[in-house]
Amino acid sequence: MRRSVILATAAALAAACSAVYVSTTASAAVACAPAWSASSVYVKDNVASRDGKNFTAKWWTQGEDPVLKSGQWDVWINNGACGGTNPSPTPTSPSASPSKSPSASPSVSPSVSPSVSPSPSTSPTTPIPGGALPKHALIGYLHASFANGAGYLKMADVPADWDIINLSFGEPTSVTSGDIRFTLCPAAECPGVETEAQFIAAIKAKRQAGKKVLLSIGGANGQVQLTTTGARDKFVSSVSAIIDKYGLDGVDVDFEGHSLSLNTGDTDFKNPTTPVIVNLISALRSLKARYGAGFVLTMAPETFFVQLGYQYYGSGPWGGQDPRAGSYLPVIHALRNDITVLHVQDYNSGSIMGLDNQYHSMGGADFHIAMTDMLLAGFPVAGNTANVFPALREDQVAFGAPSSVSAGNGYVAPAAVQQAVNCLVKGTSCGSYAPRSGTNPNFRGLMTWSINWDRFYSWEFKNSHEPFLNALP
Numbered sequence: 001m002r003r004s005v006i007l008a009t010a011a012a013l014a015a016a017c018s019a020v021y022v023s024t025t026a027s028a029a030v031a032c033a034p035a036w037s038a039s040s041v042y043v044k045d046n047v048a049s050r051d052g053k054n055f056t057a058k059w060w061t062q063g064e065d066p067v068l069k070s071g072q073w074d075v076w077i078n079n080g081a082c083g084g085t086n087p088s089p090t091p092t093s094p095s096a097s098p099s100k101s102p103s104a105s106p107s108v109s110p111s112v113s114p115s116v117s118p119s120p121s122t123s124p125t126t127p128i129p130g131g132a133l134p135k136h137a138l139i140g141y142l143h144a145s146f147a148n149g150a151g152y153l154k155m156a157d158v159p160a161d162w163d164i165i166n167l168s169f170g171e172p173t174s175v176t177s178g179d180i181r182f183t184l185c186p187a188a189e190c191p192g193v194e195t196e197a198q199f200i201a202a203i204k205a206k207r208q209a210g211k212k213v214l215l216s217i218g219g220a221n222g223q224v225q226l227t228t229t230g231a232r233d234k235f236v237s238s239v240s241a242i243i244d245k246y247g248l249d250g251v252d253v254d255f256e257g258h259s260l261s262l263n264t265g266d267t268d269f270k271n272p273t274t275p276v277i278v279n280l281i282s283a284l285r286s287l288k289a290r291y292g293a294g295f296v297l298t299m300a301p302e303t304f305f306v307q308l309g310y311q312y313y314g315s316g317p318w319g320g321q322d323p324r325a326g327s328y329l330p331v332i333h334a335l336r337n338d339i340t341v342l343h344v345q346d347y348n349s350g351s352i353m354g355l356d357n358q359y360h361s362m363g364g365a366d367f368h369i370a371m372t373d374m375l376l377a378g379f380p381v382a383g384n385t386a387n388v389f390p391a392l393r394e395d396q397v398a399f400g401a402p403s404s405v406s407a408g409n410g411y412v413a414p415a416a417v418q419q420a421v422n423c424l425v426k427g428t429s430c431g432s433y434a435p436r437s438g439t440n441p442n443f444r445g446l447m448t449w450s451i452n453w454d455r456f457y458s459w460e461f462k463n464s465h466e467p468f469l470n471a472l473p
Helices: 196-208 229-246 276-289 331-336 365-377 416-424 451-456 460-471
Strands: 047-050 053-057 074-081 137-143 164-172 212-219 252-257 298-299 339-346 380-382 382-389 397-402 445-449
Touching: 053 397, 137 451, 137 460, 164 229, 164 252, 164 298, 196 212, 196 229, 212 229, 212 298, 212 416, 229 252, 229 276, 229 331, 252 276, 276 298, 276 331, 339 445, 365 397, 416 460, 445 451, 445 460, 451 460
Parallel strands: 137 164, 137 445, 164 212, 212 252, 252 298, 298 339, 339 397, 397 445
Antiparallel strands: 047 053, 053 074, 380 382
16 A cells, blocks of 8 residues: 555565464373573474473474463474473463564564563453454545545544445554554644544444454555564554554554565465564464454455465575565465455556466456456466465455555556456456456455545545445345
8 A cells, every 4th residue: 555656566577374283292201302492493393391391393483482382373382291200281371473484584684582572462352343244345445644645534534335444554663673553643744633532433433333444554654574573472462452442343464565575495385484474474363363253354465465476486496586476475375264355456566477377467457357366266376286375265355446546556447347346256247368266256345545535536436336346246
């Protein structure tokens, strides 16, 4: 997303965490492995002992106590008693997953802090009440923390047509801090801005009306790199504080720029090892566990970070490609059972190869159809037919389009957007691209940047697409 129109360039040349581990009990006669050391580095399958138990590392770790970090989503597997001793009890409450490897990208210092604050507890927070989205939803971003040419719009004045409202943006105090902050646009920048109390009351009213209000994290200016487990834990605690303060339904992940990048050698999207990837997955799982089934999770990656993975994934073992290529894929895959809606930004994009092995460019229905079909059909990653990114459920998939010519590069008129939806949902008006996914009657809907820009252009997006979506079978 953009605070102003920024044209993203995606060169034509430009993974799920490992399965859930369940602790096993070993015979007390098993010999104890060398004692765990806080200063030592452990990698996958290394074994260490602590308090009379053996533990096996699932991935790269340093400074994470096996006794405290052997929950369901944690770095250590508890193998049970060793050496015939009576071990002390292992804590049973789950905590967030730690880092898997020491560095994130060439621009990030390759270190993981040996002293990590404990993961926040998931127990004390009141679960977010559930409530179904409409079958076909209208999703938009509200400029809540800043002003631009579109003007400020109060939460109470957002029309009822919008089913998901993403508050833009929660941003970090620094790129690697994990400390996310959100504040309303200052009055000096946004004349007529509501008070915080009025904003919170308006959010409550929207939710009571069945709408979902989320914190969108990142954006073009909010680079977020969770390079350490400490940053991961700070992300969870700071985002939770915002959700609780404003009474939100969940979060939208809008990581752009250099937020996500794959380390050299991290080539399997199903088993990622790069810290910024692993820690983000862990953090989002922790938020889901904290708030329960009602927690809404959406994502708004650019095509570069998703569909480009059909051709290129990271820098690859051969080198030479952008290490950010396809880097959202492991996050999406790991959280595919938790994602409410994935709405890729079909704008500010270069040409991307579709499943027909043809390049598709912005400017018409064809681009929306081809890009969305990849998510509904699944695709081999980096051309490897043995490593296929599985299709998402129809109800998890939407696509993003600019609300107007001022909102982003790649605007198309409402008729072309609706042609794309009709093709994906009903198999009609598909033009030259035949979807591999067939018909998708449960396709979730449309996202736009932004609600503010839509108002500036007399609500063209809302007025065109909300009744159209409602009329779909």
